[in-house]
Amino acid sequence: MTNAQSPAGIQRLDGIYYYVENLERSRHLYVDQLDFPIVAGGHNEEGEYLVFEAKRCRYFFVKPAENTEGARFIKKHTEGIGRLVFEVKDLDAAYLNLEARGATPIEYIKTVESAEGKMRYFDITTPFGDCNWRFVEKEGNILAPGMVRYAEPQGGKNCFEFEVIDHITSNFRTLAPAILWMEHVMGFERYWGIEFHTEDVNKELKKGSGLKSIVMRDPHSGLKFANNEPKKPFFYQSQIQLFVDDLSGDGVQHTALAMRDIVGSIQEMTRRGVRFLKTPKTYYEMLPTKLKQLGVDEIDEDIAVLQSLGILVDGHQHHKYLLQIFLEDSATLFADKKAGPFFLELIQRKGDPLFGGNNFRSLFESLELQHRQEGRL
Ligand SMILES: [Fe+2]
Numbered sequence: 001m002t003n004a005q006s007p008a009g010i011q012r013l014d015g016i017y018y019y020v021e022n023l024e025r026s027r028h029l030y031v032d033q034l035d036f037p038i039v040a041g042g043h044n045e046e047g048e049y050l051v052f053e054a055k056r057c058r059y060f061f062v063k064p065a066e067n068t069e070g071a072r073f074i075k076k077h078t079e080g081i082g083r084l085v086f087e088v089k090d091l092d093a094a095y096l097n098l099e100a101r102g103a104t105p106i107e108y109i110k111t112v113e114s115a116e117g118k119m120r121y122f123d124i125t126t127p128f129g130d131c132n133w134r135f136v137e138k139e140g141n142i143l144a145p146g147m148v149r150y151a152e153p154q155g156g157k158n159c160f161e162f163e164v165i166d167h168i169t170s171n172f173r174t175l176a177p178a179i180l181w182m183e184h185v186m187g188f189e190r191y192w193g194i195e196f197h198t199e200d201v202n203k204e205l206k207k208g209s210g211l212k213s214i215v216m217r218d219p220h221s222g223l224k225f226a227n228n229e230p231k232k233p234f235f236y237q238s239q240i241q242l243f244v245d246d247l248s249g250d251g252v253q254h255t256a257l258a259m260r261d262i263v264g265s266i267q268e269m270t271r272r273g274v275r276f277l278k279t280p281k282t283y284y285e286m287l288p289t290k291l292k293q294l295g296v297d298e299i300d301e302d303i304a305v306l307q308s309l310g311i312l313v314d315g316h317q318h319h320k321y322l323l324q325i326f327l328e329d330s331a332t333l334f335a336d337k338k339a340g341p342f343f344l345e346l347i348q349r350k351g352d353p354l355f356g357g358n359n360f361r362s363l364f365e366s367l368e369l370q371h372r373q374e375g376r377l
Pocket of ligand 1: 167226254256355
């Protein structure tokens with residue numbers, strides 16, 4: 001891969017900055033309930049921080065100090081994701097290549113050193129609302145500027161075996177500039193797309209929700225970004241527009257955590273009080289037929305068990321599928337609008353590389369069937 005095709009030379013997603021007003025409720029969800037280890041905590045110039053890290057899934061939670069980027073984010077939006085950090089091999093090359101391709105650096109390259117190592121970095125603005133992207137080159141075990149690792153991780157033990165952030169999904173009122181930016185500035189490629197509207201599912205519906213989605217992939221690192229915009233008609237009722245309304249702008253909607261044993265994990269998480277989006281029972285009544293139509297003629301799990309937990313299934317060929325489930329969004333989980341519309345997805349891949357696109361449609365179809373059975377349609 002040449003620099004022209006991969007201007008940043010991204011190696012991996014280093015971490016995600018999540019700006020919050022209330023660290024304790026996030027700690028409760030990520031640590032007490034999801035069993036993330038806490039690898040660092042304290043204060044730095046950005047504010048009070050806690051870093052949750054399960055294998056390669058790292059979240060920097062920051063309660064911002066005054067006059068910081070985080071404080072600006074929270075004042076303008078709700079709590080939410082304000083920075084994505086990518087580790088690159090050659091930071092100078094990344095800076096020169098990205099700027100030459102039209103990226104907008106916020107400052108020049110900075111260097112920080114600590115007992116744990118050395119880190120050089122720079123930030124750029126993005127079309128992801130107020131979510132900046134940071135590129136870092138690290139030596140040693142340094143975590144982030146002004147953040148010091150605990151001698152031993154505290155909190156959870158990653159008992160659910162989260163492995164990696166599978167994809168990052170974001171919502172935009174206008175998708176095209178974001179896609180063009182990812183293509184022309186970042187050198188990402190188009191990977192997958194879907195668009196549909198509930199009106200297609202049931203013509204009798206006089207209103208509905210639609211979306212257009214394009215997944216972009218970084219050919220160098222393999223990182224995947226799913227990106228949505230609302231779709232007409234009933235543009236303003238689209239779940240995507242509602243998200244943008246709730247966040248007061250475009251931004252990251254969810255991150256998906258890849259794991260090994262979703263069935264066993266959801267049982268334990270439910271026992272710990274984690275709340276997931278409900279899946280109507282009609283979804284499971286239709287599931288065997290649906291999977292056959294998709295070419296998935298065999299799954300290892302018992303559908304009754306999946307139903308009891310609310311886990312969704314999608315796939316495209318024989319015995320190749322994925323299992324996924326979505327947590328309630330933060331505003332709902334914490335009963336506080338200011339907690340924002342971000343949520344987590346949990347995903348176990350069993351050979352299917354896509355994103356559960358059929359589940360969008362299946363969920364809408366089954367909800368309509370349920371409403372019909374209830375005499376509401
Ligand atoms: Fe997703």
